[in-house]
Amino acid sequence: MVEVSDKLKSEDGKKDAFLGIDIGSVSCKFVLMDTNGEVLTSVFLRNRGSPIDSAKAGMAELRDKIRAEPDLLNYAIKCCGTTGSARYLTKAVVGGDLAKTEIIAHAVATQSMYPDVRTILEIGGQDSKIIILRDDIIVDFAMNSVCAAGTGSFLDHQAARLGIPIEDFGDYAVRSKNPVSIAGRCTVFAESDMIHKQNAGYSKEDIIAGLCDSLVRNYMNNVGKGKELDEPVVFQGGVSYNKGIIQAFERHLGCKVIVPKYNVLMGALGMAILVRDYYVEHGRETLFRGLEVSDIEFKTTTFHCGDCPNNCEIVQVKMPEQDNKIIARWGSRCGKWDQLT
Amino acid sequence: MGLSTTGDKKRYKVGIPRALHYYRYYPFWKKLLEELDVEIVLSPPTNKNIVEEGVTHGFGELCIPVKIYYGQVLKLVENNPDLDFVFVPRYVSEVPESYFCPKFLSLPDVIKILPEVPKILNFEVNVKEFPISTSAIELGKQLGKGQTASVEAYKKAQAYFDEYHNFLRDGGSVNHALRLVHRNLPFKLPKKEMKGDLRFLLLGHAYNIFDTFINLDFIKKLHEQGVEVLTIENLPEYLFKKPVIVNPRGGVLRNYWQHEEEIMQAIRFFLTKGRAEIDGVIFLISFACGPDSLISELIMRDMKVVGLPFLEIIMDEHSGEAGMMTRIESFVEMVRRKRKRLGLEPRWKSKIKFYEGT
Numbered sequence: 001m002v003e004v005s006d007k008l009k010s011e012d013g014k015k016d017a018f019l020g021i022d023i024g025s026v027s028c029k030f031v032l033m034d035t036n037g038e039v040l041t042s043v044f045l046r047n048r049g050s051p052i053d054s055a056k057a058g059m060a061e062l063r064d065k066i067r068a069e070p071d072l073l074n075y076a077i078k079c080c081g082t083t084g085s086a087r088y089l090t091k092a093v094v095g096g097d098l099a100k101t102e103i104i105a106h107a108v109a110t111q112s113m114y115p116d117v118r119t120i121l122e123i124g125g126q127d128s129k130i131i132i133l134r135d136d137i138i139v140d141f142a143m144n145s146v147c148a149a150g151t152g153s154f155l156d157h158q159a160a161r162l163g164i165p166i167e168d169f170g171d172y173a174v175r176s177k178n179p180v181s182i183a184g185r186c187t188v189f190a191e192s193d194m195i196h197k198q199n200a201g202y203s204k205e206d207i208i209a210g211l212c213d214s215l216v217r218n219y220m221n222n223v224g225k226g227k228e229l230d231e232p233v234v235f236q237g238g239v240s241y242n243k244g245i246i247q248a249f250e251r252h253l254g255c256k257v258i259v260p261k262y263n264v265l266m267g268a269l270g271m272a273i274l275v276r277d278y279y280v281e282h283g284r285e286t287l288f289r290g291l292e293v294s295d296i297e298f299k300t301t302t303f304h305c306g307d308c309p310n311n312c313e314i315v316q317v318k319m320p321e322q323d324n325k326i327i328a329r330w331g332s333r334c335g336k337w338d339q340l341t
Numbered sequence: 342m343g344l345s346t347t348g349d350k351k352r353y354k355v356g357i358p359r360a361l362h363y364y365r366y367y368p369f370w371k372k373l374l375e376e377l378d379v380e381i382v383l384s385p386p387t388n389k390n391i392v393e394e395g396v397t398h399g400f401g402e403l404c405i406p407v408k409i410y411y412g413q414v415l416k417l418v419e420n421n422p423d424l425d426f427v428f429v430p431r432y433v434s435e436v437p438e439s440y441f442c443p444k445f446l447s448l449p450d451v452i453k454i455l456p457e458v459p460k461i462l463n464f465e466v467n468v469k470e471f472p473i474s475t476s477a478i479e480l481g482k483q484l485g486k487g488q489t490a491s492v493e494a495y496k497k498a499q500a501y502f503d504e505y506h507n508f509l510r511d512g513g514s515v516n517h518a519l520r521l522v523h524r525n526l527p528f529k530l531p532k533k534e535m536k537g538d539l540r541f542l543l544l545g546h547a548y549n550i551f552d553t554f555i556n557l558d559f560i561k562k563l564h565e566q567g568v569e570v571l572t573i574e575n576l577p578e579y580l581f582k583k584p585v586i587v588n589p590r591g592g593v594l595r596n597y598w599q600h601e602e603e604i605m606q607a608i609r610f611f612l613t614k615g616r617a618e619i620d621g622v623i624f625l626i627s628f629a630c631g632p633d634s635l636i637s638e639l640i641m642r643d644m645k646v647v648g649l650p651f652l653e654i655i656m657d658e659h660s661g662e663a664g665m666m667t668r669i670e671s672f673v674e675m676v677r678r679k680r681k682r683l684g685l686e687p688r689w690k691s692k693i694k695f696y697e698g699t
Binding site: 085100101103104139140143226333 | 390641670
């Protein structure tokens with residue numbers, strides 16, 4: 001069994017392991033990594049209602065995987081880090097030592113595999129980002145703003161509408177000989193454009209290829225706006241499974257687009273690397289609650305503050321098994337509820 | 342008309358909405374109106390309820406600061422049914438070369454549409470047509486004051502406004518200074534000074550960067566990340582004397598919009614002599630702001646040339662805290678990692694060197 005190490009020095013025979021957790025808008029990822037940066041095991045799950053449920057479900061699955069593999073029993077988790085839009089909530093729940101943004105985590109992971117990377121494209125379920133690196137240093141980044149056009153959720157929706165499993169989406173696009181042109185500015189327009197083209201009798205292959213093209217165009221205009229996209233270009237995130245999109249990117253950029261081995265796990269992997277470095281630098285005792293976190297009950301409650309006209313909605317996370325101890329609380333603009341006592 | 346009386350004197354009660362140009366001119370207006378013997382009421386700081394009201398009454402194409410202005414006017418009227426006037430100035434042009442955004446030009450006309458708005462006290466600034474002293478005389482007329490009294494009031498207001506600007510240039514923050522103005526306190530820097538290991542220049546319209554509700558207390562968020570914040574109000578006057586020529590080769594192409602011109606003028610300093618004085622630039626833009634989106638592109642290109650990290654943040658009424666935090670944290674971390682990687686020490690001193698008068 002992988003244990004949580006409560007000592008700073010390695011216990012007899014146990015090797016160090018580091019856990020990175022990335023809870024995004026659609027899925028959650030867990031990576032267990034050793035000191036050398038090798039991925040020991042990983043978990044990828046669709047989100048379960050709330051980040052807390054997702055974190056617990058992921059922990060349970062991680063525990064099962066570790067139990068099934070005797071090799072992993074020789075490791076002890078030294079440090080745990082969280083990233084993704086739910087990084088602070090997850091950190092509070094699992095007892096994370098460090099929380100960093102997705103931008104940093106993704107860049108760190110990619111750099112560990114491709115040290116000379118200059119452009120990182122990332123398209124996930126709800127958001128997309130671009131990271132520009134020069135000489136090993138992140139120099140610029142951008143994320144999609146309010147508009148979630150051209151992300152995984154949209155592709156999911158269109159796949160369902162066309163009656164094609166999302167896994168086959170890329171294959172359809174690749175088979176197309178004459179991609180139709182689809183409006184790329186906005187997915188609402190893209191959808192109606194697609195329906196017109198469908199009703200006009202164009203093949204699914206050509207429509208899907210056209211859609212991939214318009215999605216990439218949208219990404220370039222929205223997220224990649226004004227940036228110099230130099231080689232090597234690495235493409236990651238859930239959408240990087242889609243061959244159609246990869247090809248469309250290559251057409252647009254006129255260069256090869258690399259998809260890393262752990263394309264959907266990069267955020268979690270980056271976080272594992274970040275906590276390893278954090279551990280090496282600071283050598284602190286971990287706050288990690290252990291994989292048994294999946295058995296601990298957490299309760300979130302919300303209330304309206306009501307002390308001023310803003311009437312902020314305050315969220316708090318409690319542990320009912322420990323006298324309803326409040327482990328996290330936020331949501332107030334003025335900050336008066338941020339203190340836990 | 343409900344004139345309030347103090348002793349034998351009748352004083353008008355004038356409401357000022359805490360929005361848009363409030364963040365730029367409030368000390369001037371306050372002094373001017375008080376010298377004209379007016380009782381001033383200010384609407385409360387922006388809150389959720391004010392934004393909701395403003396969004397309901399503003400049509401979709403408007404930027405959020407104008408919608409907030411609507412909300413602030415309505416709140417002002419609701420809280421003070423006995424107002425004689427609402428002060429809605431019309432700023433057309435403050436320097437002969439440039440204009441304010443059309444939304445400022447039409448403000449008094451548009452505000453009339455809102456329900457139950459009392460008489461509007463107009464103050465038209467248009468130096469292309471007439472000097473500001475004339476604007477003051479026109480303002481005085483509406484309040485039953487003579488020419489001499491109005492010009493006197495204008496002079497005093499301008500002197501006070503200069504004092505206010507000097508305080509900002511000495512390092513006072515706008516929100517701190519406005520609080521002092523509101524409470525009639527002398528200009529004094531706070532004892533506790535914010536110290537950080539990074540210093541960013543925060544660009545944007547004053548009503549975007551100092552309305553702490555709509556920008557989710559952006560400056561405080563930067564402070565919490567250990568970042569000192571500089572705004573263009575803190576920069577010396579001489580930087581704003583020389584016009585920015587956008588395209589030197591294509592003849593004299595100048596900025597048409599005043600705010601944007603000021604931002605570009607400030608940027609010029611940091612592109613050249615002031616390069617080492619800051620670690621990064623953040624531009625806070627409200628969604629649908631045409632002028633800002635235009636210069637944002639220009640600034641981005643300039644920043645690339647000198648290698649200063651640049652972040653553009655677009656905000657709107659539904660700005661989520663999480664999205665903004667991710668951007669701020671990533672940006673701050675990016676700059677820190679860069680510095681660590683290159684083994685750089687902060688190059689700036691506690692006080693900026695401006696090479697006065699050059």
